[in-house]
Amino acid sequence: MKRHSLGLFAFVLLLQLLFANTLCAKDVYFDSKWTLWQNADILIWTPEKEPPIDPKEFCLSLKRNNSGIGNPKCRLFGEWERDSLAVRYANWLANNMEPGLDAHYLKARHSSMAAKIQAVEDKIVLFIADKGSSLQIAIFDEKSSEPRAAGSVPKIADKIAQGDEIASTFFDRHTKRRLSKEERLKMETEPDDLYKETPNFRTWVGVSAGYAQAQIPLTPSNWYKRRVRSHVGNYRVTRDSVSLWNFIDDSTPLFTLYAGGIWFGFIGGEIFYRYSNHDVKIDEKDPVYEELDHWDFTQNEIGLNVMLSRTYSPLKWMDLHLFAFLGFQYSFYSEDIELKDSKKKPSKEYETRFKTEDPYKGALFGFGTQCVLLEHYGLSVRTGISSRGKDIYTEPSPEAAAEPTTIGASTVDWFISVGLEYHWTPFR
Amino acid sequence: MARLWGTLFVLVALLFTGCAESYHWSASHPAYKQAPYAEISLTGLQKAFVLTRTKWFANRLGYGDSTQIKATEFCSKAMEREFRGVYSKITVLPDSLLDSAPEESQKLDERIFMKGKLPEQGIVVKAPDGTTPPQILIIHEVIVGTDLKRENFFDYALIHNESEEKREVQNISAIVSYTLWDNLKQRALFSAVDEIQHPVKALSEQDLEQLMRQTVQQIRKNLYLGVSR
Numbered sequence: 001m002k003r004h005s006l007g008l009f010a011f012v013l014l015l016q017l018l019f020a021n022t023l024c025a026k027d028v029y030f031d032s033k034w035t036l037w038q039n040a041d042i043l044i045w046t047p048e049k050e051p052p053i054d055p056k057e058f059c060l061s062l063k064r065n066n067s068g069i070g071n072p073k074c075r076l077f078g079e080w081e082r083d084s085l086a087v088r089y090a091n092w093l094a095n096n097m098e099p100g101l102d103a104h105y106l107k108a109r110h111s112s113m114a115a116k117i118q119a120v121e122d123k124i125v126l127f128i129a130d131k132g133s134s135l136q137i138a139i140f141d142e143k144s145s146e147p148r149a150a151g152s153v154p155k156i157a158d159k160i161a162q163g164d165e166i167a168s169t170f171f172d173r174h175t176k177r178r179l180s181k182e183e184r185l186k187m188e189t190e191p192d193d194l195y196k197e198t199p200n201f202r203t204w205v206g207v208s209a210g211y212a213q214a215q216i217p218l219t220p221s222n223w224y225k226r227r228v229r230s231h232v233g234n235y236r237v238t239r240d241s242v243s244l245w246n247f248i249d250d251s252t253p254l255f256t257l258y259a260g261g262i263w264f265g266f267i268g269g270e271i272f273y274r275y276s277n278h279d280v281k282i283d284e285k286d287p288v289y290e291e292l293d294h295w296d297f298t299q300n301e302i303g304l305n306v307m308l309s310r311t312y313s314p315l316k317w318m319d320l321h322l323f324a325f326l327g328f329q330y331s332f333y334s335e336d337i338e339l340k341d342s343k344k345k346p347s348k349e350y351e352t353r354f355k356t357e358d359p360y361k362g363a364l365f366g367f368g369t370q371c372v373l374l375e376h377y378g379l380s381v382r383t384g385i386s387s388r389g390k391d392i393y394t395e396p397s398p399e400a401a402a403e404p405t406t407i408g409a410s411t412v413d414w415f416i417s418v419g420l421e422y423h424w425t426p427f428r
Numbered sequence: 429m430a431r432l433w434g435t436l437f438v439l440v441a442l443l444f445t446g447c448a449e450s451y452h453w454s455a456s457h458p459a460y461k462q463a464p465y466a467e468i469s470l471t472g473l474q475k476a477f478v479l480t481r482t483k484w485f486a487n488r489l490g491y492g493d494s495t496q497i498k499a500t501e502f503c504s505k506a507m508e509r510e511f512r513g514v515y516s517k518i519t520v521l522p523d524s525l526l527d528s529a530p531e532e533s534q535k536l537d538e539r540i541f542m543k544g545k546l547p548e549q550g551i552v553v554k555a556p557d558g559t560t561p562p563q564i565l566i567i568h569e570v571i572v573g574t575d576l577k578r579e580n581f582f583d584y585a586l587i588h589n590e591s592e593e594k595r596e597v598q599n600i601s602a603i604v605s606y607t608l609w610d611n612l613k614q615r616a617l618f619s620a621v622d623e624i625q626h627p628v629k630a631l632s633e634q635d636l637e638q639l640m641r642q643t644v645q646q647i648r649k650n651l652y653l654g655v656s657r
Contacts, residue, residue, distance in 0.1 A: 088548065088549060088550025088551065089549050090550075091550045092549035092550040092613075095612075095614075096614075096615060098459065101458060105458070105615070108549070109530075109546075109548070109549055110530065110549060113549075
C-alpha cells in the first residue's frame with residue numbers, strides 16, 4: 001500500500017514538474033526527518049540586507065500549503081542577524097551549500113555557534129541566502145549543529161509566490177503537536193516504558209490441555225508404523241513388548257496441572273501432574289474379545305522439571321519468557337476393564353491378560369514460551385518429548401522363565417500443550 | 429593451558445594487526461577536485477616540529493644542550509627548502525596567522541583523529557602582503573624521532589600505550605599531519621597523517637635532510653592521490 005502511494009506520489013510529482021514548466025527546478029540536497037510542529041515558531045535567518053520573503057506572508061503561505069500546521073508564527077531572526085559569529089557562519093553557509101554535500105560538511109564548527117543552534121529549543125530556523133537566480137535554503141532545529149534539510153528554490157520577484165515556493169518545497173510534511181514546557185520536562189525525566197526489574201523470584205500455577213502421540217514430528221512415520229498399527233491378540237499377544245504403544249493407543253488428549261517458580265528470570269523448576277487415557281488396541285476380529293465391554297488404561301504421571309529461561313519485553317504490558325526444560329517423571333497406569341453384563345464368568349485368556357508395571361520411570365525435555373500479560377495472566381505453549389521405561393536388565397533368577405515379560409521397557413512420545421497460568425512474585 | 433594462552437595471544441595479535449591495516453589516514457572533501465600544482469601557500473613551519481628521543485639525537489648530531497631547538501630548526505629549514513624545490517611559487521605564511529583560530533579535531537577514521545588549528549568559518553586568511561591565498565597547506569605537526577608508528581600517536585585507543593624501549597634504531601621517522609585548506613570557502617579539502625621512515629646507520633644532518641625530502645614527496649604524492657573523483 002505504502003509503495004503504491006509512494007509511486008503515485010512520484011507520478012504526480014513528475015506530472016507537476018512537467019506541467020509547471022519551471023525552468024529552474026527546485027532541488028532538495030538532503031532532508032532528514034526533522035519535526036514540523038503545529039503552530040510552529042519559524043525564525044527567518046538570512047545574511048541578505050533585504051529578506052527575500054515577507055514573514056507575515058510566509059505564514060499565510062504555510063497555512064495554504066499545509067493544512068495541519070495550525071497558526072504558525074514567523075519573524076526575522078534579528079538576534080542572529082546582529083550576532084557576528086552567526087553572521088560569519090551564515091556567510092560561510094551561503095558560500096558552501098552545494099548539491100551533493102552531506103549535512104556534516106555544513107556543520108557549524110565553532111562551538112559557540114553550535115551552542116546557539118542547540119539553544120533554539122523547538123523553534124525552526126529557516127536560513128535563506130540569495131544566489132542570484134535561486135535561493136539557498138537550509139533548515140535548523142535544536143537537535144543538531146548541522147542543517148536538518150537543505151536545498152534551493154528558484155528566485156521569484158513576488159515575495160508571496162516566493163513564500164509559497166519555499167513552503168511547498170520544505171514545509172509540506174506531517175505536523176506534530178508541540179509539547180508544553182511541563183510536558184517536555186516530564187518526558188525527559190520519565191523512566192523508559194519498557195524499563196522493568198527482573199523479580200528475584202517469580203512463581204506460577206497453571207492448567208493445560210494438549211495432545212500426545214508416538215510419532216515425533218519431522219521423523220519418518222515408518223519408525224513407528226509397526227508399533228502404532230499393532231494389535232493385542234488374545235489379551236496379551238503382540239509382536240514385541242518393548243513399547244507400551246504396542247498395547248495401548250498412543251495418540252490421546254493430555255491434561256496437566258503444574259506449578260513452578262524461577263529465580264532471577266533465569267533458572268527455575270516446575271512440578272507437574274499429567275493425566276491421559278489410553279484405550280487398549282484389541283484386535284476387533286478376535287472372537288475372544290466378544291465378552292469385553294471396555295478396556296483402557298489411565299496414565300497418571302508426576303514429575304519435576306528444571307528449566308532455564310530468558311525474558312523479553314516486547315510491550316509494556318507483556319512479558320515473553322522463552323524456556324527450555326529437562327526433567328524426570330514417574331508414570332502409573334491404572335487399568336479399567338469391564339465385561340459385558342451378559343457375561344458372568346470371564347474367559348481364561350481374560351485372567352491371563354497383560355499387566356503394566358508400576359511405576360515406569362522416565363525423562364522428558366522440551367521448550368516453550370510463557371506469554372504473561374499485565375504481570376499475572378499467562379498463556380503458555382510448550383512441546384517436548386517424554387519417555388517411560390523399565391529397567392529390563394534385572395538379575396536373572398530361576399523363575400525368570402515363568403515370569404511374565406516386562407512390557408513397555410522403552411516408550412517415547414511427543415507432546416504439545418497450551419496452558420493458562422497465573423503468575424505472581426511472592427517475595428518483593 | 430599454556431598452549432591455549434599462546435593461541436589466544438596469536439589470535440588477539442592477528443586481530444590487532446588486522447585492524448592496523450584497515451586504518452584510513454586521509455580524508456578528502458567532495459569539492460577537492462584539483463591538487464595544487466605549481467603554486468602553494470604554506471603555514472605551520474615555525475611551530476609544528478617536535479623532536480622525540482632528544483638525547484639519542486644529541487649524542488649523534490653534536491648540537492649539545494640545544495638539540496631540540498637546533499634540530500627542529502634544521503628540519504623546518506630543510507622542509508621549506510624542499511617545498512621550494514618542488515613548487516615553483518611558494519608563499520610561506522607566518523604561524524601567527526592561525527594564532528586566534530580554534531583548535532579542532534578532524535576525524536580520519538573510526539579511531540583516528542588529528543588535531544590542529546583551522547581558520548574559523550567565514551574568516552578568510554590574508555597573507556602579510558595583503559593578498560588572499562586561495563589554498564593554504566597547513567602543517568599541524570611534524571614529529572621527528574626513531575622508529576615511530578603513527579597509530580601510536582593518532583589512534584586514541586593506543587595513545588596511552590607505553591612503547592617498548594628499542595635497543596637498536598633501524599630508522600629515523602617523521603610523522604606529519606597536515607590539511608590543505610580552502611581559504612576562500614573555509615573548508616578542509618584534504619587532511620592526512622603520513623609516516624615516513626628513513627633507514628639510518630650513523631646519523632648525520634644529511635639523514636635528517638633526506639627524511640624531510642621524503643616527507644615533502646609523500647605529502648605531494650598524497651595531495652595528488654587524495655583528489656576526489
